Amino acid sequence: MTEHVVIVGGGTGGSVLANDLADRLEPELDAGDVRITLINDDADHVYKPVWLYVPFGQREPDDGRRPLEDLVDDRVDIRIDRVTEIDTDAERLESMEGDDTIEYDHLVLATGSTLVPEEIPGLADGGHDYYSESGAVDLRDELLSLTEGRLVLSVVGTPHMCPAAPLEFVFMADDWLRERGLREDVEITYTYPIQRVHGNPHIAEWARPIMEERDIDVETFFNAESVDPEAETITSMEGTELDYDLLVTIPPHAGVDLIEEAGLGDDGWVDVDKHTLEAEAAENVYALGDTADTGVPNAGSVAHYQAGVVGQRLASEIRGRPATATYDGKTLCFIETGMDAASFVEFDYETPPAPAPPSEKLHWSKLAYNEAYWLTARGLL
Amino acid sequence: MTDMEPDETVDARGAACPGPLMDLIGAIRSADSGEVVRLLSDNEQSLSDVPEWAEEAGNELRAVEELDDHHEFYVEKA
Numbered sequence: 111m112t113e114h115v116v117i118v119g120g121g122t123g124g125s126v127l128a129n130d131l132a133d134r135l136e137p138e139l140d141a142g143d144v145r146i147t148l149i150n151d152d153a154d155h156v157y158k159p160v161w162l163y164v165p166f167g168q169r170e171p172d173d174g175r176r177p178l179e180d181l182v183d184d185r186v187d188i189r190i191d192r193v194t195e196i197d198t199d200a201e202r203l204e205s206m207e208g209d210d211t212i213e214y215d216h217l218v219l220a221t222g223s224t225l226v227p228e229e230i231p232g233l234a235d236g237g238h239d240y241y242s243e244s245g246a247v248d249l250r251d252e253l254l255s256l257t258e259g260r261l262v263l264s265v266v267g268t269p270h271m272c273p274a275a276p277l278e279f280v281f282m283a284d285d286w287l288r289e290r291g292l293r294e295d296v297e298i299t300y301t302y303p304i305q306r307v308h309g310n311p312h313i314a315e316w317a318r319p320i321m322e323e324r325d326i327d328v329e330t331f332f333n334a335e336s337v338d339p340e341a342e343t344i345t346s347m348e349g350t351e352l353d354y355d356l357l358v359t360i361p362p363h364a365g366v367d368l369i370e371e372a373g374l375g376d377d378g379w380v381d382v383d384k385h386t387l388e389a390e391a392a393e394n395v396y397a398l399g400d401t402a403d404t405g406v407p408n409a410g411s412v413a414h415y416q417a418g419v420v421g422q423r424l425a426s427e428i429r430g431r432p433a434t435a436t437y438d439g440k441t442l443c444f445i446e447t448g449m450d451a452a453s454f455v456e457f458d459y460e461t462p463p464a465p466a467p468p469s470e471k472l473h474w475s476k477l478a479y480n481e482a483y484w485l486t487a488r489g490l491l
Numbered sequence: 492m493t494d495m496e497p498d499e500t501v502d503a504r505g506a507a508c509p510g511p512l513m514d515l516i517g518a519i520r521s522a523d524s525g526e527v528v529r530l531l532s533d534n535e536q537s538l539s540d541v542p543e544w545a546e547e548a549g550n551e552l553r554a555v556e557e558l559d560d561h562h563e564f565y566v567e568k569a
């Protein structure tokens with residue numbers, strides 16, 4: 111009997127896993143004992159970190175897109191389709207295209223994050239973001255025409271993708287405006303929902319003095335409640351109101367609805383064992399990347415490491431051996447601290463992060479990684 | 492033991508900081524004025540985070556219960 115592995119989501123986690131499995135299970139695939147299907151709702155694979163550079167005119171959205179066909183091993187069946195229902199008892203999926211039901215023996219959910227700006231009244235109209243392709247393009251136009259006034263960067267909720275990216279944006283904006291001789295005329299304010307400038311206390315301690323040094327105003331305990339696009343103000347649940355000329359937000363995030371509908375977890379995040387990545391509520395279901403609720407950051411590096419763990423576990427299960435690979439919380443992040451300097455952090459469940467001193471070399475390492483990413487997605491790096 | 496009946500309970504046991512506080516903020520966001528949200532957390536940091544935020548936001552921390560392996564915070568939305 112052929113065992114069918116179905117991966118939903120062809121972003122970072124899903125693509126790395128598909129390639130990892132194609133490699134690992136080569137004999138079984140050749141013998142027809144295993145079949146792998148990767149389902150994604152877009153024919154392109156999207157590399158989101160490129161969007162950080164789009165508002166500053168340093169990258170084009172197309173730099174972050176490649177056809178899945180070019181990235182994923184030929185032995186994997188790619189299906190461009192949107193999964194609409196998961197039935198973990200019957201082990202099958204419904205989808206938008208075609209009228210067949212997709213049956214699986216092993217399911218991996220790698221559906222990532224979605225943005226839900228509508229949770230905050232006025233946000234969709236008043237705010238800009240670089241967390242979507244269209245958002246990044248619109249923000250580029252706004253940023254280019256900003257010559258004076260107040261730029262507010264507000265982190266509306268956590269968890270969100272790439273916890274370093276809000277810091278990176280204000281550091282880059284500060285440097286970029288200085289280079290253009292506009293910094294004196296543009297005030298920058300950074301808001302964060304808790305009492306620090308970052309969820310991780312070690313990163314917060316490192317970032318706060320840099321903000322002070324660079325005259326970036328900080329509002330902590332700021333949980334956006336509403337935005338008034340007419341008056342150009344953003345108000346927090348804590349009762350603070352800020353005026354803005356350009357509002358950039360990290361909008362609230364959620365997973366995809368079908369996860370909650372399938373009883374796999376709240377808000378579209380799958381409840382998993384944080385070491386094995388197995389879903390708590392169903393058999394033969396794994397989740398990885400942003401969609402797996404492990405408490406570690408929603409980062410591509412996390413999705414990448416987790417794909418390796420799930421790949422090893424699935425290969426063992428398919429071969430009838432006990433699965434022993436586990437995820438230790440490993441996370442790597444480069445943090446841009448300006449237009450030509452960056453820091454770097456590495457941490458896991460046990461070891462806290464210790465940000466490296468910013469340097470030009472680390473900035474170039476981040477840019478080099480962005481180029482080499484396509485090899486990562488292919489499973490070569 | 493408090494005899495307060497929460498309108499909603501958020502179980503953030505197992506979540507690392509700032510998860511429990513963010514979960515509480517999310518629940519308060521969607522609660523109505525006067526409703527009580529109960530937060531379950533086993534993160535030590537919550538003992539200072541929750542009172543600090545409740546005060547900042549003008550919500551009232553009505554009770555903190557110490558249980559064997561976690562704390563329960565009762566927060567009333569202003």
Ligand SMILES: Cc1cc2nc3c(=O)[nH]c(=O)nc-3n(C[C@H](O)[C@H](O)[C@H](O)COP(=O)(O)OP(=O)(O)OC[C@H]3O[C@@H](n4cnc5c(N)ncnc54)[C@H](O)[C@@H]3O)c2cc1C
Pocket residue numbers: 118119120121122123124149150151152156157158159160161162191192193194220221222223240241242271272275366368398399400401408409410411412413442443444
């Ligand atoms: C501006 C920005 C900068 C970032 N910078 C960094 C960085 O420097 N370093 C880093 O490590 N991470 C960074 N990230 C985070 C990183 O991009 C994500 O954490 C990563 O993409 C998560 O991978 P994933 O596989 O979980 O989800 P994704 O890559 O988002 O992929 C999910 C895929 O599933 C598809 N999908 C969803 N639902 C369905 C469905 N029902 N049916 C079919 N397909 C579906 C989606 O279309 C998508 O293709 C950044 C993110 C942003 C937004």
